[in-house]
Amino acid sequence: MKGLPEMTTSDKNALRTELLAARDAMSPFVLSQAIGDLAEWMYNLPIEVAAGDTVAAYVPTRREPGGTAMLDALVDRGLRVLLPIVPEGDPQRLQWGVYRDEQTLTEGRWNLLEPQGLRLDPDTLVEAKLILVPAVAVDRRGVRLGRGAGYYDRTLVGMPGQIVVVVHDTEVVDGELPEDRYDVRGQWILTPSGGFRPVG
Template sequence: MTSDKAALRTELLAARDSMSPFVLSQAIGDLAEWMYNLPVDVAAGDTVAAYVPTRREPGGTAMLDALVDRGLRVLLPIVPEGEPQRLQWGVYRGEQSLAEGRWNLLEPRGQRLDPDTLVQAALILVPAVAVDRRGVRLGRGAGYYDRTLTDMPGQIAVVVHDAEVVDGELPEDRYDVRGQWILTPSGGFVPVEAG
């Protein structure tokens, strides 16, 4: 495995792009099912942060709808204008409440919530290109999530496709924020290994 983040990201995204529509569809359904078996205790009215997948990222609005079905308040990221900074948040109110935002990403319409709103989340579902067994994430490279997740009290679950959990160690910078859980379609929530 290469230690260069950019080269590794390119390699992994090419493999993701080659995934069949059937495999992607199956992953969407499997991840939605795992929302009924979260690794943290939550009750109706509690907050979970998630994301709307793009470009073959794992997950889908079925995952978000499953969380809402449990009576949870679901926060979704909103990418602010300008240079990379902490993400803002909005409340998910169904697929019809989403609109294209920056870089054509689907974001919740309505009130933009401050980045510190994330402290209310018991669990934060974060997409990644890959994750190692220590919870080190390989993201898309802009650092929005690392800026946002620093010092957040909620548990972080890194969401990837099954083949994107790497056995070796991903390159890690001092500002990278690790996850405490890895979520894959077939494996569900698995705690990260110490190290």
């Protein structure tokens, strides 16, 4: 994406709306290609992992990048995959569940797909060596533009795992996104075409 002028926090909603509209306009072919590419990158993670290690990911919604193929690739590597569960009430830290396969996902809050079975405490995320996080956009410092509720920022504070911000190729911005003291930066950016790249 082209460089942005100096942004203020009030610009966030306009940028979010613009980028989500661009997602809505993506062709099924482009989306399908992105799903396949991201699944392939799961076999080339930016850090060393061994069978039995824990990785956190997400189930894409509303044309977010990724798909269950990405999750299946992680399981295929023998990794324990955690997926977020949105708790009831006001925005707070995410709970987690273990992903096994697409058939074990069930519809949760806001029609989001979540793993069935035991709900794990938010602090379970401390076990994850790598945390894949969706975003609407990310800048080259690792600052995310999310959907605005702050679930991930609340959840990621203090977590030792490497945070990977996953976006479509056109959603990496050259300018600086507005950041406040509660925002948690990623250490890596993942795009379908570019793969994993360190921030900075």
